Amino acid sequence: MTWDTKLIEKANEIIELYPQKRSALGPLLYLAQEKEGYIDDDSVVEISKLIGITEVQVRSVASFYTMYKQEPTGQYLLSVCKSISCEINNSRELINNIKEFTGLANNETDEDKTFTFEEVECIGACGGAPAVQVNYETVEGVTPTKALELCKYLKEEVPKVIVADELQEKFGGVKSFDWGIEDNSGTSSTAPGFQIIGTAEEK
Amino acid sequence: MSENIKFTVDGKELEGQSGELLIEACEKSGIHIPRFCWHKRLEPVGMCRMCLVEVETPRGKALVPSCTTEITEDLVVDTESEIVTKAQEGILEFLLINHPLDCPVCDKAGECPLQDQTMAYGPGESRFVEEKRHFEKPIPISEVILLDRERCILCARCTRFSDEISGDPLIEFIQRGNKTEVNTFPNEPFRSYFSGNTVQICPVGALTSTSYRFKARPWDLKKVSSTCNCCSVGCSIELNTSQNKMLRILGEDNEFTNQGWLSDKGRYNFDFLHSENRVLNILNKSEDSFNEISIAEATVKIKDKINELDNPNIKFLIGSHSTNEEYFVINEVANYLNKDKFLSRDSSNVYFSDDLLFNGYFDDEYSKAKLEDLDSSETIVVWCEDIKDNLPILYLRIKKAVKNGAKLIVFGHTNTAIAGLADFYFGKGIVSNKFDLIVNPSEIEDLKNNTQGKKVTVIAGKSTVFQKKESLDKLINYLNESSELKVFNSFSKGNTFGALQNIDEVKGLNEFCNEFDNDAKNIVFTVGVNPVNSSHFAQPIKEILISSDFVVSMDLFINETTELADLILPTTSLGEKEGTITNMEMRVMKQNKILPAPGSTLSEWEYLTAILNILGGDVQYRNENEINSFLVKEYKDQQQVATFDNLNKPSNLFGVINRKEININTKDLHEDTFSLLMVRRLYGDSSTQINSPSISMLGAERFIELNSETAKKFGIKSQFGNLVQGSNSILINIDINEFLPDGLVVAPINRRGFENVDPSKEFEITEAKNREELSVN
Numbered sequence: 001m002t003w004d005t006k007l008i009e010k011a012n013e014i015i016e017l018y019p020q021k022r023s024a025l026g027p028l029l030y031l032a033q034e035k036e037g038y039i040d041d042d043s044v045v046e047i048s049k050l051i052g053i054t055e056v057q058v059r060s061v062a063s064f065y066t067m068y069k070q071e072p073t074g075q076y077l078l079s080v081c082k083s084i085s086c087e088i089n090n091s092r093e094l095i096n097n098i099k100e101f102t103g104l105a106n107n108e109t110d111e112d113k114t115f116t117f118e119e120v121e122c123i124g125a126c127g128g129a130p131a132v133q134v135n136y137e138t139v140e141g142v143t144p145t146k147a148l149e150l151c152k153y154l155k156e157e158v159p160k161v162i163v164a165d166e167l168q169e170k171f172g173g174v175k176s177f178d179w180g181i182e183d184n185s186g187t188s189s190t191a192p193g194f195q196i197i198g199t200a201e202e203k
Numbered sequence: 204m205s206e207n208i209k210f211t212v213d214g215k216e217l218e219g220q221s222g223e224l225l226i227e228a229c230e231k232s233g234i235h236i237p238r239f240c241w242h243k244r245l246e247p248v249g250m251c252r253m254c255l256v257e258v259e260t261p262r263g264k265a266l267v268p269s270c271t272t273e274i275t276e277d278l279v280v281d282t283e284s285e286i287v288t289k290a291q292e293g294i295l296e297f298l299l300i301n302h303p304l305d306c307p308v309c310d311k312a313g314e315c316p317l318q319d320q321t322m323a324y325g326p327g328e329s330r331f332v333e334e335k336r337h338f339e340k341p342i343p344i345s346e347v348i349l350l351d352r353e354r355c356i357l358c359a360r361c362t363r364f365s366d367e368i369s370g371d372p373l374i375e376f377i378q379r380g381n382k383t384e385v386n387t388f389p390n391e392p393f394r395s396y397f398s399g400n401t402v403q404i405c406p407v408g409a410l411t412s413t414s415y416r417f418k419a420r421p422w423d424l425k426k427v428s429s430t431c432n433c434c435s436v437g438c439s440i441e442l443n444t445s446q447n448k449m450l451r452i453l454g455e456d457n458e459f460t461n462q463g464w465l466s467d468k469g470r471y472n473f474d475f476l477h478s479e480n481r482v483l484n485i486l487n488k489s490e491d492s493f494n495e496i497s498i499a500e501a502t503v504k505i506k507d508k509i510n511e512l513d514n515p516n517i518k519f520l521i522g523s524h525s526t527n528e529e530y531f532v533i534n535e536v537a538n539y540l541n542k543d544k545f546l547s548r549d550s551s552n553v554y555f556s557d558d559l560l561f562n563g564y565f566d567d568e569y570s571k572a573k574l575e576d577l578d579s580s581e582t583i584v585v586w587c588e589d590i591k592d593n594l595p596i597l598y599l600r601i602k603k604a605v606k607n608g609a610k611l612i613v614f615g616h617t618n619t620a621i622a623g624l625a626d627f628y629f630g631k632g633i634v635s636n637k638f639d640l641i642v643n644p645s646e647i648e649d650l651k652n653n654t655q656g657k658k659v660t661v662i663a664g665k666s667t668v669f670q671k672k673e674s675l676d677k678l679i680n681y682l683n684e685s686s687e688l689k690v691f692n693s694f695s696k697g698n699t700f701g702a703l704q705n706i707d708e709v710k711g712l713n714e715f716c717n718e719f720d721n722d723a724k725n726i727v728f729t730v731g732v733n734p735v736n737s738s739h740f741a742q743p744i745k746e747i748l749i750s751s752d753f754v755v756s757m758d759l760f761i762n763e764t765t766e767l768a769d770l771i772l773p774t775t776s777l778g779e780k781e782g783t784i785t786n787m788e789m790r791v792m793k794q795n796k797i798l799p800a801p802g803s804t805l806s807e808w809e810y811l812t813a814i815l816n817i818l819g820g821d822v823q824y825r826n827e828n829e830i831n832s833f834l835v836k837e838y839k840d841q842q843q844v845a846t847f848d849n850l851n852k853p854s855n856l857f858g859v860i861n862r863k864e865i866n867i868n869t870k871d872l873h874e875d876t877f878s879l880l881m882v883r884r885l886y887g888d889s890s891t892q893i894n895s896p897s898i899s900m901l902g903a904e905r906f907i908e909l910n911s912e913t914a915k916k917f918g919i920k921s922q923f924g925n926l927v928q929g930s931n932s933i934l935i936n937i938d939i940n941e942f943l944p945d946g947l948v949v950a951p952i953n954r955r956g957f958e959n960v961d962p963s964k965e966f967e968i969t970e971a972k973n974r975e976e977l978s979v980n
């Protein structure tokens with residue numbers, strides 16, 4: 001869908017922050033993602049007009065970074081770390097369990113749009129490996145069995161809001177350090193940073 | 204200033220310039236380092252790692268990419284060590300992991316850097332047994348280009364070209380890692396005037412052109428260097444033929460002109476050579492149809508006609524596709540018929556078919572510009588017809604100069620396509636809708652600040668047939684007085700400068716129409732020209748040709764002009780004739796022959812000498828070379844004349860700059876009211892383009908441009924409409940262009956549908972609701 005005047009206004013405020021318009025590309029993609037849950041073609045067209053680069057240049061950046069989603073994700077995005085610390089702490093079994101439970105392969109979304117499953121590189125929680133994120137809320141020290149329970153919980157309880165601490169308590173184990181970011185805006189800059197699929201606000 | 208640097212490669216001491224890249228410095232000294240992504244006209248990116256070499260560092264030897272490493276004093280490099288060899292083998296093995304085994308069906312095979320370098324530097328064996336990556340094979344990314352993503356090795360040459368060089372980045376890398384592919388955005392094809400260059404520089408067969416696909420194997424091709432005649436830049440090209448068919452045209456890297464690049468028009472406008480519509484025999488009109496006659500019959504017919512009409516007016520309408528040698532002979536024939544012996548008139552009556560021809564700035568008081576002057580100019584000033592459409596490679600040269608720091612000043616209203624590049628765009632408020640300068644140039648602060656006392660190159664020409672020369676004079680003379688000025692006369696069509704140099708006096712189409720005397724007996728020769736199409740004077744010329752007593756046309760096709768002729772003499776074209784052409788710098792370059800003349804076609808000079816001889820003249824040219832030896836006598840610099848021998852020397856394929864007297868005699872149009880600005884687009888409805896199937900569709904779109912204020916005035920909200928003038932109604936796309944001043948509507952002159960539009964008459968624009976309505980009609 002095309003952008004309404006309010007969104008365009010917001011976009012222009014962001015563009016103002018940069019000496020060159022095209023530098024605003026990253027934050028504007030967050031706007032698009034916040035709006036639709038993924039980077040749709042219409043938003044790409046809007047952004048290309050706003051910052052004066054071609055559509056395919058916008059798409060090039062949007063498709064390079066994996067956290068800009070190319071397609072709508074399910075209600076719960078499960079990002080499971082497959083990098084080395086988690087790997088040596090048995091993330092393989094955990095991954096297999098989740099795959100089996102959800103019936104999804106890497107980067108797939110199920111039909112009723114509940115889960116999207118993705119294998120990701122190190123999410124910086126090596127101290128609490130293996131680590132899993134649900135809508136980018138990190139849970140650490142997850143065992144293969146706990147992972148299954150986590151999935152079941154999400155599927156059956158369908159929690160509206162995902163909060164890392166709660167999940168950690170229910171399904172986590174060893175934790176590296178306290179993750180809670182007090183500031184909900186995602187970054188400390190005035191430009192919008194990465195937003196967690198609309199659930200962080202309630203934390 | 205760059206200084207000399209000494210460095211060592213493979214034990215040999217070499218010299219280079221500071222700032223030079225290692226790969227380039229080695230190349231100059233004859234050491235070839237394999238590469239895929241590096242290209243000397245593009246910014247280095249270090250994408251492919253094929254160019255790894257070992258250099259000595261304080262921490263021991265290290266592998267570095269030679270395409271991103273600058274040489275430094277005493278650098279010690281090894282390009283053939285065991286480690287380097289291992290790296291090269293490794294890189295190739297990686298590249299081939301996902302590379303399909305397509306060579307037997309791949310256009311690139313035989314001239315493929317991946318094939319060649321795998322042979323030279325590869326491991327010889329693959330250890331990869333897994334399934335390769337698959338993509339749909341080939342996808343069209345524009346009307347002329349196909350992309351096979353499986354073959355792509357992600358060197359970023361194509362994407363860099365479209366971003367850095369041509370400035371239309373419509374292709375990019377999409378996705379990442381193993382999934383990375385080159386692609387376009389959905390519904391936004393790679394429509395670029397320069398897209399064919401990406402096919403030429405792609406180091407594999409990932410990008411192919413529709414016109415050459417599956418046509419030939421490189422080892423079957425016959426090749427010859429030549430010069431493109433699509434516009435007056437005169438790009439160096441290589442003609443590739445097989446079995447007497449032109450199959451491909453490639454750009455050659457001529458430092459002074461095109462630097463390797465070509466416009467797609469120059470590259471793909473050749474299928475017409477083998478079109479079944481081409482006229483291959485002399486056609487004589489009797490009643491309303493044409494019948495074939497021999498050259499002997501034809502010349503007799505011309506002679507009889509001239510005698511029968513008893514002292515007729517004889518006029519020559521000439522075009523821009525003849526060679527210098529042909530213009531020389533045209534001049535001789537015209538002089539013979541009109542001045543010398545036959546008719547004793549005081550003028551030779553040669554008219555050059557370009558609406559925008561004007562007297563130009565050729566006097567000694569104006570220094571003439573060369574393309575390389577653009578690079579050393581502090582400021583470039585442009586006021587002429589649309590450069591991107593009419594002199595596409597000049598556009599690339601300007602873009603390059605601007606990238607390297609030159610200031611660009613553009614005057615309205617035709618060059619809106621480069622307005623985005625410009626530091627200053629002087630549109631409304633400075634240039635009136637009738638193309639007068641409203642403001643005195645010395646009062647334009649930004650102009651003054653950027654030109655006064657500076658090195659300036661101006662590209663000057665009429666933007667429209669209605670523009671008064673006076674208005675251009677104001678600007679050029681101001682610049683000539685206040686800056687170190689060099690001038691390009693922007694005559695964009697093919698070999699215009701060859702015509703100007705070789706014909707004693709050149710007049711324009713306006714003069715042709717005005718000087719025509721309906722009461723007298725009239726004979727008109729048209730030589731490779733179709734002014735009844737795509738000209739402001741189309742209608743009057745058509746009437747003149749109809750009312751003339753005898754019309755002889757030399758051309759390739761039956762078109763709007765030749766169909767009015769009494770006699771059609773079919774001629775030769777690119778690759779079928781030899782000769783020299785002169786570009787906008789007055790650089791004389793060679794066109795070479797590689798194809799036989801088809802059917803009973805002859806070159807223009809052959810017809811003309813035959814005609815001259817039957818009328819009693821005694822010239823006996825046996826070939827173009829002989830003509831050339833006569834015409835070079837008039838060049839100003841006799842040390843450096845452009846003879847065939849001279850030009851065909853490898854050292855001189857760049858051409859020779861040389862000048863002759865130029866005598867143009869044109870007057871401004873009387874009327875100066877026009878409502879519609881008609882401009883020439885790169886693609887259109889020329890008989891060569893519509894008879895070249897691989898690009899004929901590119902000139903199909905009908906569109907107009909106006910600014911949103913003007914659109915409002917016409918009450919247009921949608922992108923589709925009708926241009927209505929009297930009973931004539933054309934369905935059009937409507938493009939909003941805010942660089943245009945209020946009230947000015949721009950339409951293409953060389954597109955089907957616009958033939959009967961009269962820019963001096965009122966018109967209406969009405970809305971069409973949608974595209975469907977657009978196509979129904």
Ligand code: SF4
Nearest residue numbers: 306309312315407408
């Ligand atoms: S690109 Fe080269 S190596 Fe690849 S299939 Fe074509 S010819 Fe063979």
Ligand code: SF4
Nearest residue numbers: 355356358359361405
């Ligand atoms: S398509 Fe060709 S030029 Fe473009 S990135 Fe791939 S290999 Fe390089």
Ligand code: FES
Nearest residue numbers: 081083086122125
């Ligand atoms: S390796 Fe899994 S969080 Fe770092």
Ligand code: FES
Nearest residue numbers: 249251252254270
């Ligand atoms: S040529 Fe140097 S990295 Fe590709």
